[in-house]
Amino acid sequence: MKRLMYLLLGAAALTACTNRQTTQTKTDEGVLTKTAAAETAEVRLTEEFTSEIEPYKENDITPAAQGVHINRILVDVGDQVKAGQLLVTLDPTQYTQARVQLKTVEDDYNRLLPVYKAGGISAQQIQQAKAQVDVQREAVANLKKNIEVKSPITGVVTARNYESGDLFAAQPILHVMQIDPLKVIVNISEQYFPNVKVGMPVELLVDIFPDKKFTGTVSLIYPALDPATRTFKVEVRVPNANRTLRPGMFARTIFDLGEKPGIMVPDVAVQKQVGTAERYLYVITSDSVAERRAVKLGRQIGDRIDVLSGVEAGEQVAVTALSKLYDGAKVSVKQD
Incomplete structure (x- = not known):
């Protein structure tokens, strides 16, 4: 009976020794992983x-002067308008008065002109009369613009802030886009x-x-x-x-x-450091050691990603067993 027990204990010891040798052999071989080469490629910059x-353009439709009554608003929100189209007319009272004054100074000038030619008045007097006509004509032109407000652009009316008969204040009458x-x-x-x-x-x-x-x-x-x-x-x-x-x-x-020109690697090779924005991968050196590299990434195209820094063309990067790798880990590259 004792002899049987010794035999069993010896067998168990032999098995444990064999397992230790197998584990040690696997450790010596390193982490089994597959690799892919970092390749140069033309990367489309989109x-x-x-x-x-x-x-493209927009305008506030406002007259030149405030405190005038709006006579008519000829368009509404949503209406299409063309450049130069009449949109608003204002109270013409000031314009009418200015036209009467223009007629008066024009008549005065026309009456003095033959007197000047006959030598009855000086050149200074006729020049003064002509200047009055010019000033009044400019005032009439400005007032006409003020009572006939046209669109400077082709577009659509997007806002209307008054109704006909309102007194124009600071807010634009219309907005055109x-x-x-x-x-x-x-x-x-x-x-x-x-x-x-x-x-x-x-x-x-x-x-x-x-x-x-x-x-x-x-x-x-x-x-x-x-x-x-x-x-x-x-x-x-x-x-x-x-x-x-x-x-x-x-x-x-x-x-x-x-x-x-870019350097492309499979996207599965790139990992993210938990709790940070750092991206990294493992480069497998010529002596079968994993080297952790922080990388800066560019554009992803399909299942590959452009590495802006951290890897050189031709280097081998690990694509499997990444969770088992660490910086300096011994690796065994699996061949396809």
């Missing part, structure tokens, strides 16, 4: 910026200043029309950068013949800014 759609075309003002990072050109196409996406894409063109590049944000303004002109878009809508503009 950047998206959020903005608000604005009228040009909504075909529209414009979008975009703030773009200074690094793209050399890439943006007048006339380049821009794609416009509007959330309330998820199935539609609109196209605009860069119409103006502001010459100065904002030193606080390191951005520059770009105006995008957007055709709107069907009046689908409206000022005030939220929009996303997508700029195609060309290509740049």
